[in-house]
Structure formats: structure tokens, C-alpha cells
Amino acid sequence: MSTTPTPPPGCPAHGSSPGGLRRLYGLEAEADPMGLYEKLRAEHGPVAPVLVHGDLPAWLVLGHAENLHVAHNPSLFSRDSRLWGDMKEGNVPPDHPLTPVAAWQPVCNFVDGGDHKRLRGAVTTATGRFDRRGIRHHVSRQAHALIDRFEGVGQADLVSDFATYLPMLVMTRLVGMPESYGPKLVEAARDMLQGTDTAVASNSYITVALEQLVERKRTTPGHDLATFLIEDPARLTDAEIIEHLRLVLIGAFEKTANLIANTLRLVLTDNRFRNSLSGGHMTLPDALDQILWDEPPLTTILGRWATSDTDLAGYRIKAGDMLLLGLAAGNVDPAIRPDLAIPLHGNRSHLAFGGGPHDCPGQDIGRAIADTGIEILLARLPDLTLSCSEGDLRWTSSLMSRHLTALPVEFTARSTAKSSPRKGASLPPQRRAEPDSEAVPTGVEGAREGKPTSFFSRLLRG
Numbered sequence: 001m002s003t004t005p006t007p008p009p010g011c012p013a014h015g016s017s018p019g020g021l022r023r024l025y026g027l028e029a030e031a032d033p034m035g036l037y038e039k040l041r042a043e044h045g046p047v048a049p050v051l052v053h054g055d056l057p058a059w060l061v062l063g064h065a066e067n068l069h070v071a072h073n074p075s076l077f078s079r080d081s082r083l084w085g086d087m088k089e090g091n092v093p094p095d096h097p098l099t100p101v102a103a104w105q106p107v108c109n110f111v112d113g114g115d116h117k118r119l120r121g122a123v124t125t126a127t128g129r130f131d132r133r134g135i136r137h138h139v140s141r142q143a144h145a146l147i148d149r150f151e152g153v154g155q156a157d158l159v160s161d162f163a164t165y166l167p168m169l170v171m172t173r174l175v176g177m178p179e180s181y182g183p184k185l186v187e188a189a190r191d192m193l194q195g196t197d198t199a200v201a202s203n204s205y206i207t208v209a210l211e212q213l214v215e216r217k218r219t220t221p222g223h224d225l226a227t228f229l230i231e232d233p234a235r236l237t238d239a240e241i242i243e244h245l246r247l248v249l250i251g252a253f254e255k256t257a258n259l260i261a262n263t264l265r266l267v268l269t270d271n272r273f274r275n276s277l278s279g280g281h282m283t284l285p286d287a288l289d290q291i292l293w294d295e296p297p298l299t300t301i302l303g304r305w306a307t308s309d310t311d312l313a314g315y316r317i318k319a320g321d322m323l324l325l326g327l328a329a330g331n332v333d334p335a336i337r338p339d340l341a342i343p344l345h346g347n348r349s350h351l352a353f354g355g356g357p358h359d360c361p362g363q364d365i366g367r368a369i370a371d372t373g374i375e376i377l378l379a380r381l382p383d384l385t386l387s388c389s390e391g392d393l394r395w396t397s398s399l400m401s402r403h404l405t406a407l408p409v410e411f412t413a414r415s416t417a418k419s420s421p422r423k424g425a426s427l428p429p430q431r432r433a434e435p436d437s438e439a440v441p442t443g444v445e446g447a448r449e450g451k452p453t454s455f456f457s458r459l460l461r462g
Helices: 026-029 033-044 064-071 113-128 134-149 159-163 166-175 179-193 200-218 225-231 238-267 269-277 283-295 327-330 363-380 455-461
Strands: 046-052 056-061 155-157 301-306 310-312 315-316 322-325 395-397 403-405 409-411
Touching: 026 033, 026 315, 033 046, 033 327, 046 134, 046 238, 056 327, 064 310, 064 322, 064 327, 113 179, 113 225, 113 238, 134 159, 134 238, 155 159, 159 238, 166 179, 166 200, 166 225, 166 363, 179 238, 200 225, 200 238, 238 283, 238 301, 238 310, 238 322, 238 363, 283 363, 310 363
Parallel strands: 056 322
Antiparallel strands: 046 056, 155 409, 301 322, 310 315, 395 403
């Protein structure tokens, strides 16, 4: 059996879990993950021994420099989960909540060296074949279609009505999957990433859908990610293609949905940005940069595995030990951010997309979806206001992410054409009755005649 990590001499351990270690799951972690990270930092420094699901031991990397060190040294800290001691010893069975995200797969995120270069090169080439203008076109159609469904009501939940669905609807189209799959994939992806009791079943649903997609694209190619990977000179196997489609699809979904929701919450509630906007110095990219520092879409990344015994920040890391990159904790490391109130516009040395050879391969697509979707929403509804107090907002947390449960807003209801969905748009089940109305322009530039005077208008113009 693997042993529980022990703090170095003079470093106390607290908590009621085995060995006195704090759990990264359960009530404390879910209620206030950032508070837990700061407790761990105070108790242990830039690296902390913790427990993950099933009370399996792991190391949480809290320091910014330490996160970069682990991410940039795959020879010491590999992405190959087959090195995990607990995995070898049978402590991570197929139905374990972490199996969908930790079990080894033939994908670039689980290999290093030459295999990583071959697979990552294929993904980079394939995603690079989508230009930003083409992605914006897909985002625009889906965003307008979603807004059409609540624009005439005068109120909406920007999490469930917009942020949760937009990334997956766009990515469904980009990977080449039938658009009707989008809403179902949203539910399966979120369930899988939260590590619920049904996470394995949700993972299976996604895998079967992708298997059918690859089989179809081998006979009917198109301008989509599945076809690009099939045609790549690296000659990926079907298993490799399926897993990389899954990687891009799920990665873009969770990160981008959280990025959109968090950014919208920021521009609706933070007086720093309202004051900046009045002076014309704030832009939407600035808001996105700030969120990627303060509230990264993923709080942690699981995982890295030590290839041999080594030292990290005074701890003895044993071969086979698992490490988690603490993205959210590293971004607020006092060593690099002694004053969290100082804005970080244009500073992209954050850890939101990881780092090193395994940084997020879909970060440009994700940011393009968030930037375009938010831009369209604020242009269509320039008088958006939060319809509850900021203190009433609630979050749910899991091992790797923290996201808003709802972001209720109100605005001036606008008449919308009662018609079929816009061409190319795949929508979730209707939540509210469609009002009788008139058509609205489909382009952002024609959202409404006149010049809106809200701070959102200044946000878009910078």
C-alpha cells in the first residue's frame, strides 16, 4: 500500500482525515476551496500533502514558481498516470471518481518525449486550421440563437441560459459532430468533470459518441477537427483520434463555460471595472485577463507523477507519487502578488492554462469563444444588471473546478422574431415560452440603432 505523505520536520499537519491531512474533496473543500488553499499554504508552504477521493495521498503545488517547475520538467514529473503508485496497487478501480480523468489514455496529455511531440503536433496543426474569423462566425450564430430565446423575457440566468451551453454548442460544430448532440454533451461533460457517482457512465456516453463520429468521418470527411486529425501525416489510430477529440471537446467546454460566467459576474459586480470603464481604460480583453488570474476556469490540474525520488520545496517526493498543479493557488501566491488589488491587464503569466509542454492546446479557441460570446451578449443587452445581491450568488466546487450555479440578470425586454432557430444553431430544451415579437438584427454591429450609454458599451469599445 502507498504511504500517506508526511510533512517535513517542524511543519504541522491539521485536520480530521487519516494522517491529519486535509482532503481536497468533501465539505471544507467544496464550501471554500480558495480558503482551504490558503490554510494549506500557511501550514505547509508552497507544496502541501493532501488527500484526494478515497483518501488517496497526493501533493498539491501551491506556489507559482513551484507550479512552473513541475509543469516544465516532465522528466521529473511525468503526465504518464501508469506511474501512479496507487494505480499500480489497485487503489483506483474502474468505478473510482478519478478514473475518467486519471486513467492512462493514448493522448498527448498522458505521454512525454517523442510520443508527445507526435500527438501534440497533430492537435496543434488541426486546431490551427480554424482561423479566428471562422470560429467567431460559429460563436456568433450560437450566441445570437441563445440570446433570442430570452431577450424578449427581460430576465435570464446567464449560467444555465448562456455560459454553460455556448462553448459545447460551438465545439460540437468544430469537431464535426451532429449539432443535436450539443445539449446532451453539456450534461455528460459536467457530470464527468465533477467526479460524481455517474462520472464513469457519462464518460462512456461521450466516448461512444466520438467513436461514431470518427467512423462517419472516415467515409464522409468535412472541414472539422475529426477530419483534420484523420488526415494528419502523423497517422493517428482511431483510439488516438477519439481521445484527442475528447480532450479538446471537454477541455474547451469546462474552461470556457467557467471563463464566460466568471467574466460576466465581474463586469456586473466589480466597481473597479465600472470606474475604469468610465475613464475609457478598460476593455473586454482586460477583464478576461483579470479573471484568468483571479478565478481561473480550473482550480487544479490532475496530475503529474514523480518519475523517481526527488525534492520539491523541502519535501521528499517519492517515485509514483501524484502531484496536482494548483492553478488558482499559484495565481495568488504572495511571492508574485503581494497586493491582489493591483490590476493585471495584459499580464498573461498566469497559470490558468497550465504551462510547459502540456499547456492547454485549445486555449486560443476557448478565449475566442468567450471573447466573442460576451461581446455579442453585452451588445445585444447593454443594460444588463444583476437581479440579486452579489452576496446571494452561489458556487459549486469539485476537485478541479469551481463555477457559479446561477447568474440571474434583468434587462429591458426586446422584441424577438418567433421563428425557428438560426441556421447552424443547436439549442438546449426551451426553458421559457417564446414571446411574440419582431426580428432583431443578427450582427453585433447592428444590435440596436443608436448608441447605448451603458458601461458595457464602453467595455466593448475600450
